[in-house]
Amino acid sequence: MHSVRMLPLVAAVSLVLGGCSYLTGKDGYFRDKSEDYAAEKTYGRLTLPEGLNPREMPEYLRVPEQVAESGKVGGEVPRPDQRIMRTADEGYSVQRSGDQRWLLAEKSPEKIWPQLVRFWDVSNIPLSTSDAKQGVMETQWIVMRDETSKDLVRRLFGRVVGMDSTEPQEDRFRLTVRQGVRAGTSEIRLQHANRALGSEDKAVWRDGESESGKNTSLEAGLLNEMLVFLVQNADDQSVSLVAQNLSIGDQSALIYDGNGNPVLKISQPFARSWQAVSVALSEAKISVTDQNRSAGIFYIELGEHKADKDDQKGFFGGLFGGSADDSEDEETPKTAYRVRISPLGDEVQVTLEKDLNTLPPVDVSEKVLQSIKSHLS
Helix, strand or coil: CHHHHHHHHHHHHHHHHHHHHHHHCCCCCCCCCCCHHHHCCCCCCCCCCCCCCCCCCCCCCCCCCCCCCCCCCCCCCCCCCCEEEEECCEEEEEEEECCEEEEEECCCHHHHHHHHHHHHHHCCCCEEEEECCCCEEEECCECCCCCCCCCHHHHHHHCCCCCCCCCCEEEEEEEEEEECCCCCCEEEEEEEEEEECCCCCCCCCECCCCCCCHHHHHHHHHHHHHHHHHHHCCCCCCCCCHHHHHCHHHHEEEEECCCCCEEEEECCCHHHHHHHHHHHHHHCCCEEEEEECCCCEEEEEEECECCCCCCCCHHHHHHECCCCCCCHHHECCCEEEEEEEEEECCEEEEEEECECCECCCHHHHHHHHHHHHHCCC
């Protein structure tokens, strides 16, 4: 009798276990898939059809190739590339793209220039040229391979420069300072030239593209030493008034083409100019509805407000939308325009247009381009 009573319980348990197997078993709906990867097939690399070229991406984390040793090098070695944040808004870093390196400082060129001049002075490397207006400084020809020198930079790079040459050499350096892509930043790039000691050959400037790799090591080491120096002397408040013209605003001019149409010329590459114009449009409170960086176009809207006799704003005062107190009844519909940035070598030309085939009145173009120029930094 007891066994008969247990039969329903056994049947129920069997049904539940069977259901669990149905749900979580090998063929169940919620089966364990953690080992499925082992049964996946391996396919070849994706190949593009003929006529299509893949976009090349820079190798920011490139693994260096093995270089044959040219003898043991003792003493100090160049610092690794690094980034130092002194404060929340002040940082220094060595940037790299392929074999190219540069020092990025979150300080404007006029503030960083005096510190760079002092770096060469402290390193006992005399300057032959120091042109703050052009942002270029060059050292004299010097013998870097001086084991008796107590200066760190000379001792350190005397082992890098000319380490594959047994003949006496002399070296020279060029430093260029430019405003970075963002306002208030500076890009510092280094070039190197060398020649036989006593030679009268002119400097042939080279950077990190040297086949032997010595220029790459030199550039990396010197930029990192410079980075540490700038951080240690960051409290220096000296400012170069001449170097202030390294800002993008001082490297721009409003000119006119052959038909008398205004053109804003900016003596900077496209990437810097695009960023600078974007910031200028925002600071000028010009409404940007869309943008196409590949085509070099900002789509903007301008609206003219009706003005009273006592209103001194006039046409240009309402061109960018007027004040917040203006009522909707006093505002006319806004007109769409395009700000086009056209690269021409190492500079760009900025123009205003209504569409691809129509230019706005000259006075409108002048006022918009002049407003952009006044807000370039």
